[in-house]
Amino acid sequence: MAGNGEFSFGSNGNAANGGGVENGNGGLPKIQTHKNGVCHDGTAPTVKAQTIDELHSMQKKRSNPTTPSKGAEGAFALSEEDRQKQQLQSISASLASLTRETGPKVVKGEPQIKGSSTDAQKVHHHAPNFNNSDSALKFTHVLYNLSPPELYEQAIKYENGSFLSSSGALATLSGAKTGRSPRDKRVVKDETTEDELWWGKGSPNIEMDGHTFMLNRERAVDYLNSLDKVFVNDQFLNWDPEHRIKVRIVSARAYHSLFMHNMCIRPTPEELEDFGTPDFTIYNAGKFPCNRYTHYMTSSTSIDIHLARKEMVILGTQYAGEMKKGLFSLMHYLMPKRQILSLHSGCNMGKEGDVALFFGLSGTGKTTLSTDHNRLLIGDDEHCWSDNGVSNIEGGCYAKCIDLSREKEPDIWNAIKFGTVVENVVFDEYTREIDYTDKSVTENTRAAYPIEYIPNAKIPCVGPHPKNVILLACDAFGVLPPVSKLNLAQTMYHFISGYTALVAGTEEGVKEPRATFSACFGAAFIMMHPTRYAAMLAEKMQKHGATGWLVNTGWSGGSYGSGNRIKLPYTRKIIDAIHSGSFLNASFSKTEVFGLEIPNEIEGIPAEILEPKNSWKDKEAYNETLLKLGGLFKKNFEVFASYKIGKDNKLTEEILAAGPIF
Ligand SMILES: Nc1ncnc2c1ncn2[C@@H]1O[C@H](COP(=O)(O)OP(=O)(O)O)[C@@H](O)[C@H]1O
Ligand SMILES: C=C(OP(=O)(O)O)C(=O)O
Ligand SMILES: [Ca+2]
Numbered sequence: 001m002a003g004n005g006e007f008s009f010g011s012n013g014n015a016a017n018g019g020g021v022e023n024g025n026g027g028l029p030k031i032q033t034h035k036n037g038v039c040h041d042g043t044a045p046t047v048k049a050q051t052i053d054e055l056h057s058m059q060k061k062r063s064n065p066t067t068p069s070k071g072a073e074g075a076f077a078l079s080e081e082d083r084q085k086q087q088l089q090s091i092s093a094s095l096a097s098l099t100r101e102t103g104p105k106v107v108k109g110e111p112q113i114k115g116s117s118t119d120a121q122k123v124h125h126h127a128p129n130f131n132n133s134d135s136a137l138k139f140t141h142v143l144y145n146l147s148p149p150e151l152y153e154q155a156i157k158y159e160n161g162s163f164l165s166s167s168g169a170l171a172t173l174s175g176a177k178t179g180r181s182p183r184d185k186r187v188v189k190d191e192t193t194e195d196e197l198w199w200g201k202g203s204p205n206i207e208m209d210g211h212t213f214m215l216n217r218e219r220a221v222d223y224l225n226s227l228d229k230v231f232v233n234d235q236f237l238n239w240d241p242e243h244r245i246k247v248r249i250v251s252a253r254a255y256h257s258l259f260m261h262n263m264c265i266r267p268t269p270e271e272l273e274d275f276g277t278p279d280f281t282i283y284n285a286g287k288f289p290c291n292r293y294t295h296y297m298t299s300s301t302s303i304d305i306h307l308a309r310k311e312m313v314i315l316g317t318q319y320a321g322e323m324k325k326g327l328f329s330l331m332h333y334l335m336p337k338r339q340i341l342s343l344h345s346g347c348n349m350g351k352e353g354d355v356a357l358f359f360g361l362s363g364t365g366k367t368t369l370s371t372d373h374n375r376l377l378i379g380d381d382e383h384c385w386s387d388n389g390v391s392n393i394e395g396g397c398y399a400k401c402i403d404l405s406r407e408k409e410p411d412i413w414n415a416i417k418f419g420t421v422v423e424n425v426v427f428d429e430y431t432r433e434i435d436y437t438d439k440s441v442t443e444n445t446r447a448a449y450p451i452e453y454i455p456n457a458k459i460p461c462v463g464p465h466p467k468n469v470i471l472l473a474c475d476a477f478g479v480l481p482p483v484s485k486l487n488l489a490q491t492m493y494h495f496i497s498g499y500t501a502l503v504a505g506t507e508e509g510v511k512e513p514r515a516t517f518s519a520c521f522g523a524a525f526i527m528m529h530p531t532r533y534a535a536m537l538a539e540k541m542q543k544h545g546a547t548g549w550l551v552n553t554g555w556s557g558g559s560y561g562s563g564n565r566i567k568l569p570y571t572r573k574i575i576d577a578i579h580s581g582s583f584l585n586a587s588f589s590k591t592e593v594f595g596l597e598i599p600n601e602i603e604g605i606p607a608e609i610l611e612p613k614n615s616w617k618d619k620e621a622y623n624e625t626l627l628k629l630g631g632l633f634k635k636n637f638e639v640f641a642s643y644k645i646g647k648d649n650k651l652t653e654e655i656l657a658a659g660p661i662f
């Protein structure tokens with residue numbers, strides 16, 4: 001039986017399971033050999049290729065469009081060749097330096113590296129892809145709207161710190177910056193924006209002049225053009241077809257391109273054919289810093305918005321959220337000009353069509369609570385409220401993953417699969433399993449996935465007018481009730497205040513909660529004065545009869561240190577009760593200081609936690625903490641006291657009276 005022929009390692013595909021390998025004599029597995037002792041592979045069908053090159057050329061094929069391409073219709077339609085040419089011209093125009101006569105010569109696809117990659121590395125040991133062409137002679141290679149698998153290959157091949165995780169997600173590092181840099185955000189102040197935007201104390205818009213913007217733009221464009229290749233994404237914002245915005249993102253990394261692929265709305269191949277000129281362009285130079293000798297620059301990071309030029313430049317940060325939130329700022333300018341309210345909120349819809357908005361600062365639960373297995377997800381972070389109802393601005397979600405658990409957040413857990421970008425997580429070197437508890441790189445670990453990765457996403461991501469407006473606060477002082485019903489004036493008061501208090505980073509050794517007030521629950525992203533958005537919200541809530549709620553997703557039974565964070569299942573029960581309308585027949589009591597209406601009971605929740613006072617053992621400490629927080633609210637609201645909100649003076653007065661009283 002153990003013949004004398006040559007070994008054949010399963011050429012007919014059955015060596016492993018066809019009894020060929022078994023523990024026979026001497027403990028060594030027997031290896032199947034062919035009866036006649038000659039190695040051949042006659043039983044397997046042969047490949048229809050004569051050479052290796054031919055075989056490889058067969059591996060990839062071009063997919064057919066789902067509907068006939070527009071090019072085929074009508075006598076005036078463009079040929080495919082002309083369309084491609086126009087597209088390259090448009091990209092060249094985007095990448096044009098404004099001080100030279102023409103844009104760069106752009107070609108689609110990856111630059112060819114001569115010889116094998118190992119040869120190239122041997123020759124140029126320190127700079128494998130060293131590019132020695134002057135910029136005037138060089139071609140800019142454009143990787144245009146690549147698919148996720150192609151972007152994976154690019155990232156894993158060329159970008160340090162990019163790995164495949166065990167669930168199929170792409171694990172990446174965002175570099176030195178693991179969060180946004182609000183102090184480095186600049187907006188060009190010109191004749192128009194001087195009057196239109198919110199400037200000065202409290203405003204997120206730090207000014208710069210047009211000339212300085214051009215210096216930074218030139219720097220970013222020159223850097224991008226000096227690379228072997230750049231990534232270009234053409235995508236959409238806003239699921240409301242009447243108010244869809246076309247955006248182009250030029251970036252240096254596959255990670256950035258995949259991130260935006262997931263986060264913006266993905267055009268169909270047919271929509272991409274008709275894309276034309278973008279409404280707004282981002283130049284993301286990532287790690288390449290700004291020049292600190294440049295006027296207005298206070299660090300080597302700069303995120304610059306020029307509304308008149310419809311452009312944004314990013315220098316000196318690779319944190320991808322900067323692009324997402326930069327576009328959100330843009331929408332906070334464009335949409336209100338069309339009488340549409342832009343919202344930093346999550347949004348979902350019940351089976352009966354009841355829509356809820358979830359406002360809140362970072363970490364308060366917008367993503368977690370809008371992702372609800374019993375409801376349809378419209379979006380987790382950025383929405384518009386127009387006369388047509390609500391629409392998501394984005395095509396994806398951006399979830400925090402610190403301490404993520406399969407049990408508590410199954411839908412988010414399952415969304416972290418092939419196509420998803422996970423940032424700054426730590427994983428096992430061998431199994432590539434992510435350890436979601438590991439904060440070694442940052443506490444702000446993130447996952448960006450297309451919204452359809454959530455099983456009950458509502459596609460298209462639009463819905464009718466909201467029924468409930470839920471304001472989330474993570475109150476680490478532990479004095480705000482887990483839930484209270486708000487009247488319109490209170491809703492506006494808390495919306496303008498935009499309160500949350502998280503615990504400061506443990507590394508600083510600070511154990512005290514720190515209060516944050518951020519107007520409209522997103523002061524970092526609004527462009528006009530907060531009262532402008534507040535007035536629109538009041539008007540819409542009134543018109544469509546929406547009810548306001550304040551939900552504390554933070555501490556109970558004491559401040560951070562003595563109490564505990566309210567359990568997520570309790571918060572979910574509270575949210576369920578809001579959605580179901582069961583609260584509307586409940587009895588309420590009014591709290592001291594904040595004057596909040598709290599329900600006396602909710603099925604499935606211990607009654608004593610509903611009134612924070614009852615959950616604190618130390619009543620004196622409770623009163624002290626309550627007054628302290630009330631004082632912080634009052635102080636924060638002082639700047640708004642001199643503003644009129646909306647057309648109605650009565651509402652302004654009511655809002656001022658809706659704050660804490662003591
Ligand atoms: N009671 C609670 N309600 C909401 N989130 C909670 C609660 N307890 C703990 N968490 C955690 O707090 C975080 C909320 O973050 P996230 O939903 O991403 O906020 P946002 O989208 O508003 O930035 C999640 O990590 C979630 O697991
Ligand atoms: C991306 C962000 O969103 P959030 O933390 O609200 O989910 C952010 O604020 O940087
Ligand atoms: Ca946010």
Ligand SMILES: [Mn+2]
Pocket residue numbers: 366367380381398399400
């Ligand atoms: Mn979120």
